[in-house]
Amino acid sequence: QVQLQESGPGLVKPSETLSLTCTVSGGSISSYYWSWIRQPPGKGLEWIGYIYYSGSTNYNPSLKSRVTISVDTSKNQFSLKLSSVTAADTAVYYCARTIFGVVNYYYYYYMDVWGKGTTVTVSS
Amino acid sequence: QSVLTQPPSVSAAPGQKVTISCSGSSSNIGNNYVSWYQQLPGTAPKLLIYENNKRPSGIPDRFSGSKSGTSATLGITGLQTGDEADYYCGTWDSSLFYVVFGGGTKLTVL
16 A cells, blocks of 8 residues: 655745655555645645656646756655745645546546645744 | 635535535636545545546545536535545646646535
8 A cells, every 4th residue: 555754844944945755655656646735724735746757747837936846766755845935835745646647638637645744834 | 716616614414415516617627627635634635536526445435526517516425523524626727737726615514
């Protein structure tokens, strides 16, 4: 059974870079898409972006200038970097295995396995 | 402001049925598949419905999904107190070229 675990600092200073890693266990990172999603306190879900195991990426336009998602297949891990953080980036960050494709011009995108999430607070 | 619109809250008594709506546009719900997620208090979201109406293994058939035009609906029958959670719809937006979510609906089982 595939499991995902987020890891990284729980506290980041304003203007610095948030760095998180998601470790995939119980299965291979290959042949799947992998997403990062965040949830500010008391608010809804916000999609950050995805990476395919081969390295192709796509990001939320509102975060694109600050986000980098990368993958390390040898470690079965993928990572998130978010630069120039502010208090607005305080959130629970989730990683998720993703099924993404298109059939007859209809896209399907869903996250079937989620990590438990990690809280990141941006504060000096 | 979410791209997809959900009611902030719904409520119903145990054993009853409830529906949660998710409204979008032709660039998202109208021409792509919808998924639904359940988020119990203090936990990560969990996939409930994918590709409009399919249930992952282990999801009881009390949960159902449907789509018509630019709207989707999550139905829950035989409500239990354990169903109290936030529910989110999500889909791909072909114009924006990224994933969009609804703002979430809080279900209260009275």
